[in-house]
Amino acid sequence: MTKRVSERFSDGKLSQRIASAVASTPIRDIHTHLYDPAFGKLVLWGIDDLLVYHYLVAESFRHFELSYENFWALTKPQQAELIWRALFLEHAPISEAARGVITTLNRLGLDVRKNDLPKIRKWFNAWHPKDFVDHCLDLANVSTVCMTNSPFDVDEQGVWANSFKRHPRFESGLRLDPLILNYKSTMRQIRSMGYEVNPTLTRKTVSELRRFLRDWTTRIDPRYAMVSLPPTFKYPSDSMTQRILDSVVLPHCVEADLPFAMMLGVRRQVNSELGMAGDGLGVSNLRSLENMCLQYPQQKFLATVLSRENQHELCVLARKFRNLHVFGCWWFTNIPSIIEEMTSMRLELLGFSFTAQHSDARVVDQLIYKWDHTREVVTKVLQKAYGSLSSVGWEPTNAELQRDVQALLGGSFEEFCRHGSNLSPSKTMSQ
Ligand code: RAT
Ligand code: ZN
Numbered sequence: 001m002t003k004r005v006s007e008r009f010s011d012g013k014l015s016q017r018i019a020s021a022v023a024s025t026p027i028r029d030i031h032t033h034l035y036d037p038a039f040g041k042l043v044l045w046g047i048d049d050l051l052v053y054h055y056l057v058a059e060s061f062r063h064f065e066l067s068y069e070n071f072w073a074l075t076k077p078q079q080a081e082l083i084w085r086a087l088f089l090e091h092a093p094i095s096e097a098a099r100g101v102i103t104t105l106n107r108l109g110l111d112v113r114k115n116d117l118p119k120i121r122k123w124f125n126a127w128h129p130k131d132f133v134d135h136c137l138d139l140a141n142v143s144t145v146c147m148t149n150s151p152f153d154v155d156e157q158g159v160w161a162n163s164f165k166r167h168p169r170f171e172s173g174l175r176l177d178p179l180i181l182n183y184k185s186t187m188r189q190i191r192s193m194g195y196e197v198n199p200t201l202t203r204k205t206v207s208e209l210r211r212f213l214r215d216w217t218t219r220i221d222p223r224y225a226m227v228s229l230p231p232t233f234k235y236p237s238d239s240m241t242q243r244i245l246d247s248v249v250l251p252h253c254v255e256a257d258l259p260f261a262m263m264l265g266v267r268r269q270v271n272s273e274l275g276m277a278g279d280g281l282g283v284s285n286l287r288s289l290e291n292m293c294l295q296y297p298q299q300k301f302l303a304t305v306l307s308r309e310n311q312h313e314l315c316v317l318a319r320k321f322r323n324l325h326v327f328g329c330w331w332f333t334n335i336p337s338i339i340e341e342m343t344s345m346r347l348e349l350l351g352f353s354f355t356a357q358h359s360d361a362r363v364v365d366q367l368i369y370k371w372d373h374t375r376e377v378v379t380k381v382l383q384k385a386y387g388s389l390s391s392v393g394w395e396p397t398n399a400e401l402q403r404d405v406q407a408l409l410g411g412s413f414e415e416f417c418r419h420g421s422n423l424s425p426s427k428t429m430s431q
Contacts, residue, residue, distance in 0.1 A: 014390055015383045021401040022379045026143035027371055028410025030223070030302075030327060031261070031358035033148050034367075036170040037130040039159050045132055045364040046124040047117065050104065051080035053363060055097035058277035060086045068273040077121075084117055096335040100369035107139055107368050133364050137169055140367040143410075145359075146223055150175045151216045152189060160219055173261070174222035179209075180249060181227070183240050201240075206247050213252040223417070224302060225253055226261040231282030231307070233264065235291050245292075254299055259417060262289065263330060265306030281306040281332055286313050293321040300416060304330040304358075311342050315349040325416040327355035334360065334370070339377045347385050352407040353416075378408065 035042045057079075063086040064071065071079060087098045105112045110120055127135075137145070149172045150156060178186040183199075190197050195208040213225075227249075236242055253260045270280035284305055293301060301324045305314050311333075318326045326346060329339045339357070346354050356378055359370035382405070386396060396404070407415070 014386060014395060017398060017401055018382045018386060018405075019379045021398070021405045022375050022382065022409075024141070025402065025405045025409050026141050028413065029142050029145040029359050029361070029367070029371075030355060030410065030413050031148065031173065031226075031304075031360060032145045032367075033360065033362040034145050034170070034364055035147055036164075036167045037133050038164040038167065039156070042155055042159070043129055043133070043364065044362055045129060045136075047105075047120045048076050048080040049363040050101050050365055051083045052076055053097060053366070054275070054277040056083050056087060056101075058274060059095055059097065061274065061277075063087070063090070072275065081117060089115060096373070100366065100373065103369035103372050104365045107372065108365070133167070136364045136367050140371045142169075142359075142367055142371060144169050144171055145361075145367070146171045146173045148173050148175045148226070149220050149222065150178075151212075152178045152186060172220045172222045174213075174216060174220060174225045174258070176225055176227050176249060180241055180244050181229075183244055201243050201247055209244075209248045210252055213248065214256070217252070217256050217258065222258065224259040224261045225249065226263070226302075228263040228266050229284070230267055231265050231284045233288055234285065235288040236295075250296055250299060254296070259300035259302050259325070261302035261304075261327075262292075263304050263306070264289065265310060266331075283307045283309045286310060286317055289314075289324070290317055290321075293317070293324050297323060299323060300325065300419070302327055302413075302416075304328045306330050306332060308333060308338060308341075312345060315346055318350055318354065325354065325413065326350065327413065328358035328360075329356075329374075330358075331360060334374075336373060336377050339374060340381055343378060343381045344385070347381065352404050353412055354408070355410065355413045356408040378405075 034044075037043055060083045061068075061071075064082065066082075071082070074082070087093055087095075088101070093099055093102055102112055105120065108123075110123060124132075137143075147170055149160075151174070178189075187197050187199060190209070190212055193212070195212050197205045197208045197212075201209075233241070235245070250260065252258070264284040264286070265281050267280040267282050269278050271278040284307060286305070289301070289303060292299075301321075303314060303318075303324060304327050305311065314326055318324045328334075329342050333339070333342060334357075343356055346356070357371075357374045359367055359374075361367050361370055386401075389396075403411075
């Protein structure tokens with residue numbers, strides 16, 4: 001019988017059904033750096049923004065001979081031309097980020113092989129940004145994207161200060177890195193915004209910081225609060241970071257029923273000459289995440305880790321804590337070989353109770369390639385996983401496939417956020 005079922009799988013029917021379920025499921029993209037069109041010049045799109053993406057800047061410098069300084073002195077189109085030459089004309093655009101530009105341009109209907117940047121620019125210039133945003137969301141089959149919104153970003157502050165009509169497909173995320181990681185200098189900025197805060201966390205300061213967070217939560221209506229953390233992050237520890245987390249951020253999250261997203265393992269500015277492209281990674285100590293899940297059983301944590309070495313441990317941790325939701329293949333792990341490995345492992349350890357991916361897109365057009373490429377890998381992984389299941393006698397119906405794929409592409413995140421507050425360490429799943 002086992003043989004007959006696996007033959008049925010190999011005739012391609014199940015694999016086709018999986019492919020079409022993955023292709024047709026709209027995605028909730030839970031972490032991006034995109035902006036609602038109302039943010040005007042903060043919205044990045046078009047060929048030059050695609051080419052000067054910091055992932056490509058890092059790769060181009062491996063070929064450039066010019067100095068960092070001379071590169072940064074160039075205009076955006078000039079930088080784009082150098083990157084185009086180094087990564088697309090002098091070599092095949094084989095890396096994930098470079099191939100992504102090709103996927104994107106092709107799906108937008110542009111003939112990439114003509115190598116005609118001025119013509120491509122002209123094509124983009126004919127679009128109205130708002131229409132282009134909707135076009136990309138539709139092409140990528142993305143229903144909603146979550147922005148990264150920083151109360152400490154002066155450009156953003158200006159937009160939030162005036163009321164505007166929000167795009168229905170853009171949600172917000174409250175990004176708190178400066179407050180959590182660098183309170184000393186952030187304090188001055190918060191004070192200049194009208195809050196009576198001091199360098200030490202007195203009662204008054206704590207209550208003002210809580211007021212600050214409440215105000216921003218009301219203003220932007222975020223889906224979650226969020227921080228990225230270095231590999232050295234330790235909890236508990238005798239640090240300002242822990243004091244801010246314990247007395248300000250987590251009490252606020254509990255009060256406002258906001259999940260707290262932690263992105264662990266980034267080493268900022270390993271090479272500061274590269275600007276935004278200069279960040280690296282390191283292995284995190286996930287015991288800290290474990291301690292936080294234990295310390296705050298009522299708080300929902302979302303987590304993604306940058307180092308490949310941490311991925312297995314993170315899955316095991318999520319089996320122990322149902323207040324922990326694993327999401328995405330972050331940044332340097334957002335490459336097909338690692339997405340495949342991570343998604344297979346997560347399915348094997350967590351079933352469908354995680355979010356397979358977030359795009360981290362900074363340029364609107366990138367939604368197309370980031371999701372096309374992810375869908376390709378997720379399809380492959382699911383074909384293998386359901387193939388194994390089918391060979392032992394369980395073939396999913398189309399409705400079941402749709403339900404499961406939806407869970408991976410945003411549904412499981414929604415369910416996690418909806419969960420009641422009765423979260424405590426899982427007993428039944430412990431192993
Ligand atoms: O992936 C990226 O674009 C990085 O530069 C980071 O922004 C990272 O995703 C983050 O959110 O810190
Ligand atoms: Zn990001």
